[in-house]
Amino acid sequence: xxxxxxxxxxxxxxxxxxxxxxxxxxxxxxxxxxxxxxxxxxxxxxxxxxxxxxxxxxxxxxxxxxxxxxxxxxxxxxxxxxxxxxxxxxxxxxxxxxxxxxxxxxxxxxxxxxxxxxxxxxxxxxxxxxxxxxxxxxxxxxxxxxxxxxxxxxxxxxxxxxxxxxxxxxxxxxxxxxxxxxxxxxxxxxxxxxxxxxxxxxxxxxxxxxxxxxxxxxxxxxxxxxxxxxxxxxxxxxxxxxxxxxxxxxxxxxxxxxxxxxxxxxxxxxxxxxxx
Amino acid sequence: xxxxxxxxxxxxxxxxxxxxxxxxxxxxxxxxxxxxxxxxxxxxxxxxxxxxxxxxxxxxxxxxxxxxxxxxxxxxxxxxxxxxxxxxxxxxxxxxxxxxxxxxxxxxxxxxxxxxxxxxxxxxxxxxxxxxxxxxxxxxxxxxxxxxxxxxxxxxxxxxxxxxxxxxxxxxxxxxxxxxxxxxxxxxxxxxxxxxxxxxxxxxxxxxxxxxxxxxxxxxxxxxxxxxxxxxxxxxxxxxxxxxxxxxxxxxxxxxxxxxxxxxxxxxxxxxxxxxxxxxxxxxxxxxxxxxxxxxxxxxxxxxxxxxxxxxxxxxxxxxxxxxxxxxxxxxxxxxxxxxxxxxxxxxxxx
Numbered sequence: 149x150x151x152x153x154x155x156x157x158x159x160x161x162x163x164x165x166x167x168x169x170x171x172x173x174x175x176x177x178x179x180x181x182x183x184x185x186x187x188x189x190x191x192x193x194x195x196x197x198x199x200x201x202x203x204x205x206x207x208x209x210x211x212x213x214x215x216x217x218x219x220x221x222x223x224x225x226x227x228x229x230x231x232x233x234x235x236x237x238x239x240x241x242x243x244x245x246x247x248x249x250x251x252x253x254x255x256x257x258x259x260x261x262x263x264x265x266x267x268x269x270x271x272x273x274x275x276x277x278x279x280x281x282x283x284x285x286x287x288x289x290x291x292x293x294x295x296x297x298x299x300x301x302x303x304x305x306x307x308x309x310x311x312x313x314x315x316x317x318x319x320x321x322x323x324x325x326x327x328x329x330x331x332x333x334x335x336x337x338x339x340x341x342x343x344x345x346x347x348x349x350x351x352x353x354x355x356x357x358x359x360x361x362x363x364x365x366x367x368x369x370x371x372x373x374x375x376x377x378x379x380x381x382x383x384x385x386x387x388x389x390x391x392x393x394x395x396x397x398x399x400x401x402x403x404x405x406x407x408x409x410x411x412x413x414x415x416x417x418x419x420x421x422x423x424x
Numbered sequence: 425x426x427x428x429x430x431x432x433x434x435x436x437x438x439x440x441x442x443x444x445x446x447x448x449x450x451x452x453x454x455x456x457x458x459x460x461x462x463x464x465x466x467x468x469x470x471x472x473x474x475x476x477x478x479x480x481x482x483x484x485x486x487x488x489x490x491x492x493x494x495x496x497x498x499x500x501x502x503x504x505x506x507x508x509x510x511x512x513x514x515x516x517x518x519x520x521x522x523x524x525x526x527x528x529x530x531x532x533x534x535x536x537x538x539x540x541x542x543x544x545x546x547x548x549x550x551x552x553x554x555x556x557x558x559x560x561x562x563x564x565x566x567x568x569x570x571x572x573x574x575x576x577x578x579x580x581x582x583x584x585x586x587x588x589x590x591x592x593x594x595x596x597x598x599x600x601x602x603x604x605x606x607x608x609x610x611x612x613x614x615x616x617x618x619x620x621x622x623x624x625x626x627x628x629x630x631x632x633x634x635x636x637x638x639x640x641x642x643x644x645x646x647x648x649x650x651x652x653x654x655x656x657x658x659x660x661x662x663x664x665x666x667x668x669x670x671x672x673x674x675x676x677x678x679x680x681x682x683x684x685x686x687x688x689x690x691x692x693x694x695x696x697x698x699x700x701x702x703x704x705x706x707x708x709x710x711x712x713x714x715x716x717x718x719x720x721x722x723x724x725x726x727x728x729x730x731x732x733x734x735x736x737x738x739x740x741x742x743x744x745x746x747x748x749x750x751x752x753x754x755x756x757x758x759x760x761x762x763x764x765x766x767x768x769x770x771x772x773x774x775x
Contacts, residue, residue, distance in 0.1 A: 153596020154540045157589060158533055161563060164585045165529045168567065172574045202510065204517025205572070231623055249624030249631060335577055337625050366575050373520050413575050 175408035182328035183406045183416070184259050188399035190309045191369065193383055206371035206379060208403065208415065210364055212257065213267060216311035222338070222360030230316060230338055238342050238356040250339035254411070255362055256313040256325050257332050263310035271299045305397055311362060314338055318411065332407050335365040366413060369405070375418045382420045427598075428655035430478040437467050438482070479547035493550050498601060501554045505561030512565060524573060528566040535559025536593070543597050556593045556602040563589050580626045583613035598654055607643055607664045614639035633672040634684050640668030663718045666707060670726040673700045678733060700730040731755065 191208040224234040230253050258264070278292040315321045318333050325331035339361050344354040371379055382401050404416040425433075447453040455463065471482050481487040508531070516524055536559055542551040567582045590606030593599060612629075615636050619629030629635050647661025676683050677700050680692030687695070707723030710716070732752065739748050 150540075150543070150596050153592055154536055157536045157592040157596070160585070160589055160592060161529070161532045161536070161566075165566065165570070168570050168574075168576070169525070172570075172576065203513040204515060205513065206517060207572075249619070249622070249628045251623060252625045337627065339628075365577055368572070369575055370573050372573075373517065373524075376517060410577075412577060 171410065172412075175410035175412045176414065178409060180328075181322075181407040181409060181411055182332040183404065184329060184332055186259065186309070186403050186405055187421075188401050188403075189305050190259070190307045191403050191405070193371075193379065194368070206376055208369045208371060210367040210369060210413075211307045211309070212364070213264065213307050213310045215267060216257075216309070217363070218341075218359060218361040219311050221312075222314065222362065224358050226314065227338070227340060227358065227360050230314065232340055232358075232360075234340070234358050238358055248340045250337045250363075253314040253316060253336055253338045253362070254318045254321055254333050255311055255336035255338075255364060256315075256321050257309050257334065257364075258312045258325070259310075259330055259332070260308040261310070261312075261330050263312050264308045267310060268299070268303070271295070271302065275299065305399060314362060332405075332413075334407065334411055334413070337363045337365060339363075369413060369415055371415060371418070375415065378418055378420065426653075426655045427478045427480065430474045431480045434471060434474055434480050434482050437471060438484075441467065490548075493548075497550045497554045501557035501601065504554070504558045508558060508561050509565055512569065516569070521573060525570070528569055531562035532559050532566055532589070535562050539593060539597065549597060549599060552597055553599045553601050556590075556597070556599050557605065559593070560586065560590050560602060560605055578627060580613055580616040580620075583609045583616065587613060594657075595654060598657075600656060600660060603657060603660055604664060607661065611636065611639045611643060611664075611668050614642055631682065632684055633675045633682055636668050636672040640665045640670075640672060643668065659716065659718055662716065663722055666719065666722050669703065670700070670722070673703060674726070674729065674733070677730065697730065697734055701727065704730060728759070 190211055192211055194207050194209045224236075227234050230251055232248055232251065275292060275295045278295055282289050282292055312331075313321060313325070314336065321333055322328070325333070341359050341361060342356055343359045345357050379401070398421070400421055402419050402421060404418075405413055406416050407413045444453070444455070448455075474480055475482055481490050512527070519527075535555060538555040539552050539559060542555050543549060546552065564586055567585065570576065571578065571582075587606045587609035590602045590609060594603035594606055615638075616626045616629040618635045618638050619632065620626050642665070644662055644665030647658045647663075647665055649658065651657045673696050677693055677696040680687075680689035680696070683692045683696075685692045685695070704723045704727035708720055708727065711718075711720030711723055735748075735752065735755065739751065743751075
């Protein structure tokens, strides 16, 4: 038993590693599923564990546009298509959410396309509304200024990667969003929560409704050692993601990101702006 | 005969020798010199044989040292596992991807070879147990970091692979620590699989403790199967399965919102409190009936824990604190009386 046991353990380790590495090779072989040229706006640098200063690994975080984590289009109808049982009327918070654990879905992310333009237009419209209210005598000039500054920052360093759709069939989604240099399809976890429908007055009595949210499953992308020196020369000691909270700043690098047949990504190349 | 049975025999011999000496001192029984010599010779031969074959403890001092070695083996394994993780993360940024992969795959293989070499050199298996846990940690590191390097979608099957690895080593060498580690991974994998039955994504299995109730029951049920070739293993399955079950019930008894059930939170919590008391009572009964002391202790511990959390719920807010603790003390006294009654009944039956 003992001899067979330790040899079986050896074989198990070899077999499991072989399966994992074969899966990686299969994902990366042949025609890629999508290839996008993103920038630091969409892929800021993070350490895998920011609270572990001894960790020498480097990773990029796949950052979506803020509205993509709970998009308005991920409504009751869309959630039903994903297999969630969504009631027409939600009376109590617990009543619904406790029945519904997150599910797997394929998410379509659009880069620098119509959805990003629509988001900017929506932000501009909000500034216009704020300015109009200020003109009518309401003291909202500070709010208007704040919104304008936020929009300026977003235009310069906000992520242009916007979630535009989810579904259960990756092939069908690819057929609908055929441009694989603008749309990437990736695995995501879709969950539900309950909130109040938006109302102009932020009304606490607005009816409750089910809202969906999504989380991309692979949102940390490993920076291979061959890109490490370049990344260090670009970002210096800036490893703490604090740039995104400061004032507007231009992105410093561009990343070629490819998704393979298994919808798993890898960083193909990184270049500093000015070198490309 | 296995190691546990050999140890039990050695303990019996030592107890017999102590009792014989006490009888001689009391003048009740004195063996003739040649009988005493024959008996001593027989016991010495037997103990030497057992010691040679099983590396058992033949004296009280040895037993105490063995306990210390077991603890040192556990803490050493935990510390070395942490060292393996931190060492890799400290240097992996500076080495090429093929070398990273090579190191990750090789580390658990070397660990297994280390277990085999240690087991050949030392029959008590303290070092083998330590190295087995470190080898397990290397395998966990292997799959975790491969997932990070190649941006692989997280899979519950990694838990199954780790469980299989740990169980293989545990059953090959009769190692209990690595068995517990294997059961830990197996429970999480089972809970994840149960969670996916309803269509949810596997990573959310921890949000519903009911998954762990079923997984714990499955592990406990596996402990009902006789495993005579691996002494103590069935007991570990039973104790571990019940521990998982009781902790899940404890969580639900205090946090009904996490349940699948669609009643009010209060109703859910009350139901799980009742279930907790019933399960703990049933466990004590089963443990006494089947002579499983570990199971009895676990059932008693959780019975008291459920009772005390309930008492805190009821009384902590509105009762003066001195009265609250007085009542807790009185409850403990009441439990003592009940247990003493049970003990007396058992003794009468024995008489």
